[in-house]
Amino acid sequence: MHKFYKYLYWDENIPEKKRNRIKWRLKVSKRDKPCYVLTLCEGRDQLEIYNSFVLLQSYFRKNPKFIIGIADSYGAAVEMVEKIAGECYQKNGNADLKVYLAQRDEA
Numbered sequence: 709m710h711k712f713y714k715y716l717y718w719d720e721n722i723p724e725k726k727r728n729r730i731k732w733r734l735k736v737s738k739r740d741k742p743c744y745v746l747t748l749c750e751g752r753d754q755l756e757i758y759n760s761f762v763l764l765q766s767y768f769r770k771n772p773k774f775i776i777g778i779a780d781s782y783g784a785a786v787e788m789v790e791k792i793a794g795e796c797y798q799k800n801g802n803a804d805l806k807v808y809l810a811q812r813d814e815a
Contacts (some may be wrong), residue, residue, distance in 0.1 A: 710735055710772045710810075713813060714767065717746065717777030717792065719784040730778060738770065744785040746777035746792075754805040757785045785807055 712735070722743070733740040736784060743760045755776065763773065776792075779785035794807035 709737075710768075711774050713774065713776045713809065716775070717788050719743075719777075719779035719781075719788065721780040721784060722778065727778075734760060734763065734775065734778075737769055739764060744779045744782050745773070746779070746785060746788060747773040747775055748806060748809070755789055757782065757789070767799075806811050 712731065716731075722730065724806045730740060730743060732738075734745065740760070745758050745760055745763065747756050747758060748754075758773070759782075762768070777785070777788045779788050792805060792808075793803050796803055796805055800808055800811075
């Protein structure tokens with residue numbers, strides 16, 4: 709079961725009333741309208757972007773992801789990464805997104 713960031717980033721194109729349903733369907737691995745998901749990378753990289761249908765594969769049921777943001781399209785997901793990187797740079801002066809997100813979670 710996937711876990712979600714406390715301050716989950718949402719694409720503004722996703723209506724407020726549909727967000728809980730999308731989040732629930734991602735959590736229980738049910739098929740829904742495709743969206744793009746930002747997750748923390750397990751390796752040295754910072755973030756990864758997945759199509760939500762990829763997360764339905766059995767590998768991801770056994771190895772759940774930590775979801776940082778949900779976007780309506782790939783372009784919106786890339787813009788979300790840029791936004792997070794900009795926030796990180798303004799606050800910390802670097803682009804270490806994992807540290808920035810962890811600090812924000814602790815605050």
